[in-house]
Amino acid sequence: MNGYVRPGNSQPGWLFPAVFAVVLLLSVLPLARLAIAGIAALARGGAMSVLADPALWSATYYTLITAVLGTIISLLIGCSFAFLLTLTNISGKAVAGFCFVLPMMIPPQVTALAWVQMSGPSSPLLKALHIAPPLGTPQPLYSVGGIALLYGVQHAPLVYLALRAGLMSLPRDGVEAARLSGASSLRVFLDIILPLSLPGIIAGAAISFVSCTGNFGIPAILGIPASIYTLPTLIFTKFSAFTSRTFGDVALLSAMIALISVAGLAAQDRALRGRDYRVLGLSGAAAAFDLGNWRFLALPFVWVVLFFMLAAPFFALLAGALVPAYGVPLTFKTMSFSAFYEILFRQTVTRTAFVNSISLSAGAALCLLPVTILAATALTRRRDLLGRFVSSAIEIPYSLPGIVIAVSFILVFAAPLPFLHVTVYGTIWIIFIAYLSSFFAVSLKPVVSAFHQLDPALEEAARLSGAGFFRRLFDIIVPLVAPAAGASVILVFLIACNELTISALLWSAGTQTLGVAIYNLDDSGSSDLASALSVLVVAMVVSMMLLLELLAKRLPAGVIPWRS
């Protein structure tokens, strides 16, 4: 190694190969299998019939148009919240920030259901207020605009978080210098803040775009009734009309989504390349702008948007759960808790779904934890090509849409396992393994950031005193990264619990997840039961997020996504 000794790498020889093997199994193998299936379908000539299928091209068009519009909307909302809540002296920032990221943690199909309940002639809420549109008015959300709007709402927090991280480290002296030279607030904003926050905005746009292209819950509830299919819902319907060619067809469709996602990320990369955003000076531009009288405009803006993003849909959902039958207006007289009773005490699917979702997410979070700690140990000390390869192999399944991961794992596990002759397809384990693959990156991030804050001297001292690898791991590393590990477990749990896209393709008898249960209840026309179950899920999400808030003081900065 060019004549110098690698510093401080005292890891046992098996560590990196072990991590490498896990990554190979969870990420490289399924994606390679997908690629092979796609190529095989191409070679068989099956591709021609898929490529000649107008449904493919209309789905691609709808995927792109809704994703682009959705990204624009999420940029508008996300950026204005990031600027207002980070740079100005607006009041109630902490609460507004917490509320603003809530939609990100709520399952998309619950968001969609809530908005459907909130608008159109079917809205129990509007009926109760006597402002429901007349008979025959189409539900306005069953449209490209409706899907894009909800993408915007669902992903605005992603833009907000991406931008906020950059805004927090803006140089204060640049702003002050400009002000001393007599620049107006607008000038400062346009000439200093905006150019410097461009990387954050571009990153936010890319994340939002990729999330939009992979979203299933929103186009499934809003698009299918209006015959608007995006690529993920098209894959789902292909599975609903299974033929012997289905596996090959969906492999090609998934490849199409993967292509669009990669193109989105590449565009981001291109946009950021060749520019220099390095800044000198003190960072931490807290409250660079005094809103002054604008406060009276900004404050209502923030809370009106939050009202429409959170409160109104939630009450609509609640109203939808409390009406006794479709089309009955909600009053104190007609109010009925029978949907909650049915969901809680009669339907076995509710219990099954809660048990499955909670044990799958908890299981995934806990099983990932030891792997994550070992991977973080191995990767923080490695800066070579192989290390980078492993890091990105962990990232890729999370950045690809869930439906691509689901299809990959179906292809891997559709046939009985060789030698063991056990079929994983159709059991809960295929969902479990797909979760491990998809959420590895979520689990790794907080732990890696905790590792970066570790002082290597501690471990070195222990090593010099003769402590072995496991001794050092359990006596020094684990206690120091424990808070981050706790946050990692809760984050994976929270995200996996709300997941629908992966399990929508992989579920079977007795392995329904919460996402699947809500979607199927709504699909069968029992929107009252779907609403009731959604209300319970929202309550669970909010309490988990509050739990993380309570843990916040013990965690390294940046571990809880919505705090900084």
Add this chain to the structure above:
Amino acid sequence: MKTIVSAAALLAASLLAIPASAANLVLYTSQPNEDAQATVDGFMAANPDVKVDWVRDGTPKIMAKLQAEIEAGNPVADVLLIADTVTLERLKEAGKLLAYKSPEAASYDASLYDADGYYYSTKLITTGIVYNTSAAFKPASWKDLTKAEAKGLVTMPSPLTSGAALIHAQTLAGVDGLGWDFYKDLAANGAIAAGGNGAVLKSVASGEKAFGMVVDYMPIREKAKGAPVEFVFPTEGVSAVTEPVGILASSKNADAAKKFVDYVLSEKGQEGFLKLGYIPARNDMKLPEGFPARDTIKVLPINAAEALKNTDQDLKTFSGIYGSN
């Protein structure tokens, strides 16, 4: 720290609870969730030694799931309780069903079950017209849905999602004076076809649409709960499916599956369906609340063998008229 440890312990405990799919009997059904649950509850009360896991979805989706599982070499389902005999006839011909002669068959009309015992009809589900009580007029015949007053206000379930909808389309397509032209006229009148029967009912009850084609028990039941809907048996007649039950040849729990078939055909099982608002298939059973007398319901005929043969073509014809859904 303590909180984290105890939270981790709690999560670990729940991890151990991951169910290893230990169910005795797996039922795939197209009944709505509440009805499926009630049917399973009734069966488990009568047979406490059998535990049932069930999956509900539209008939075509259930079949797709089953097909994918068969392809993967691991069919999960033991019993099917789905919309129509045509689908089960197809499975029978493919050798996927188990023949079982139920002793309960004696109380059934011979036309309602397979002579070799591959499947048995459990109820009569007709498809007629539902309308919102604030609609401009009360439809009496199928043709009324093509009137100018109904422009843009008609919805129907898609045959790609619902088994009953497929049979319905095939039945009406074979009626003189209706046929596929009727479906073309409807499409020209702005009618849409998407989703299952539940979606149609929701759309009409909520007032998004004023008229719909839907299975009988849904609006009759919802009307009793106070929903602003009425159900009409049109003058030309209604189509009907019989929601048959059948056992898969691959079933690992054939004994429990036979018990299930006996139960849904038994008087007790049939009374369960009656309570849910279905017309029971068993001889000499009453009709549920809200239905007209049995002999006033005119059921349009369908040739099952023809229907089976033409299914793919009919689906294409339908999709051609109503877009890709």
